[in-house]
Amino acid sequence: MAQNQAAWLTGASVHPFRVQDAPYPTAGPGEVVIQNAAVAINPVDWKIQSYGIFITEFPSILGEDAAGVVVDVGPGVTRFTKGQRVLAYTHGLSTKNITQTSFQKYSVAAEAVTAAIPDSLSFEQASVLPLAVSTASAGLFQDDHLALPFPSVTPSKPTGKTLLVWGGASSVGAAAVQLAAAAGLNVISTASAHNHELVKSIGASAVFDYNSPTVVDDIASALASADVAGVYDAISLPSSFEPIKAILEKINAKVGIATVLPYSGESTAHFAPTSVHAASIVKEPHKKVSDAVWRDFVTKALENGHLKAKPDPEVVGKGLGDIQKAVDLLKKGVSAKKLVVTL
Incomplete structure (x- = not known):
């Protein structure tokens, strides 16, 4: 079995993240496991780390935006197969679901908030979309x-x-x-x-x-x-x-x-x-909305140009060790771009 690693938040307001081994995730019903190729950084990431909000149990893992390749599918999954390139909204924010976060090599995501990405779209571009689309x-x-x-x-x-x-x-x-x-x-x-x-x-x-x-x-x-x-x-x-x-x-x-x-x-x-x-990072859209947007719109709209991966990604690091650098850069402020780390 592949080895998983993550950038761990080890305590409230603790800086920096600590890169170390993490549990290898298992796809449950309606879920996929993704080998992450690129992850994007969001303001909530630095706010959780700086202000000590939301997370009450440690150690924990942050990250909401993932793009990569499906390596496993759980029972009942019908839209994805192993080897597909996807983007996904990973929204777990506690030790009870740390596998559903993106600051790690392998993540679990719900099929309902995962979408295939066309070959014309890079993983770096795709990673800017998941949390933004859901929110x-x-x-x-x-x-x-x-x-x-x-x-x-x-x-x-x-x-x-x-x-x-x-x-x-x-x-x-x-x-x-x-x-x-x-x-x-x-x-x-x-x-x-x-x-x-x-x-x-x-x-x-x-x-x-x-x-x-x-x-x-x-x-x-x-x-x-x-x-x-x-x-x-x-x-x-x-x-x-x-x-x-x-x-x-x-x-x-x-x-x-x-x-x-x-x-x-x-x-x-x-x-x-x-x-x-708006139901934001702690809650995915209702099923009716997820179906209409994630199932019926995102992939086809990326293919025909009705949905663009904007703002543009700016790759600021490679590997889990650069997650902290990226979070710190975002905290200083950016304009019309989204900071991305490749894995």
């Missing part, structure tokens, strides 16, 4: 969130509705822009000025600079005559809460606001009752 789709499509129509791999009939995505150059924001556009919505978004063309290239009809002193008035004007379906806040910090609130007040719109979970402790309570939380 965006939960907020956009679940009945208890914005409940938008599902995306289509063929051009969707316009719904006549407009969605505001705050933070369209972030990984979650880029996924939200693309999924909403593929569902037939008109999408307007925000990004730094140098990222406007990127966000337009993935489906936004208009992009506004969130640093502009007139951003509230500019977006309110753009939405004044629109049928607003809601807001997806991919940033979910006071810097996004306040302008979104001001925009909706200006246009007198009472709509749902999907927010990612506020990992750094900021409260979204002042949005109630219109605010709804």
Whole structure:
């Protein structure tokens, strides 16, 4: 049997990760085992390590984004076979399911949040998508969130509705822009000025600079005559809460606001009752949404260009020993890219 290793978090707020042997995972019902070729880093990774949040039992393993090759399939798996190239959302966050995390050589992933990747897509590119797709789709499509129509791999009939995505150059924001556009919505978004063309290239009809002193008035004007379906806040910090609130007040719109979970402790309570939380890294989308997005959309959309692996990956290390370096780099901040480590 192959030997597994992982970058272990050995205690609350302990730095650095410790690379050592890990249990070799077994695929249970509806699961696959993946030999990871590339893993991506997310803000929640450095926040868990720095703030000591979420994880209560140690040692543990982090990581939510995986791309690699299927090496085993569990009972009931029908969509994947050994040797397939896939991307997967690995979401375990406790010692009870450390095999379902990506900072290790071999990971378990649920078939429901795994998708085959075309030969034209590298593992590094594919690894930027899993958490972003799951988080965006939960907020956009679940009945208890914005409940938008599902995306289509063929051009969707316009719904006549407009969605505001705050933070369209972030990984979650880029996924939200693309999924909403593929569902037939008109999408307007925000990004730094140098990222406007990127966000337009993935489906936004208009992009506004969130640093502009007139951003509230500019977006309110753009939405004044629109049928607003809601807001997806991919940033979910006071810097996004306040302008979104001001925009909706200006246009007198009472709509749902999907927010990612506020990992750094900021409260979204002042949005109630219109605010709804996107089910983020601690919970995969509901089955109906997983089927519509992961089973029916992701692979075909990657093949025909309706879904792009954005923002671009930036490989900053090779091997589990470089996971800590990558997490530290992300903590310092990045713009319109996602940090990746190859394994």
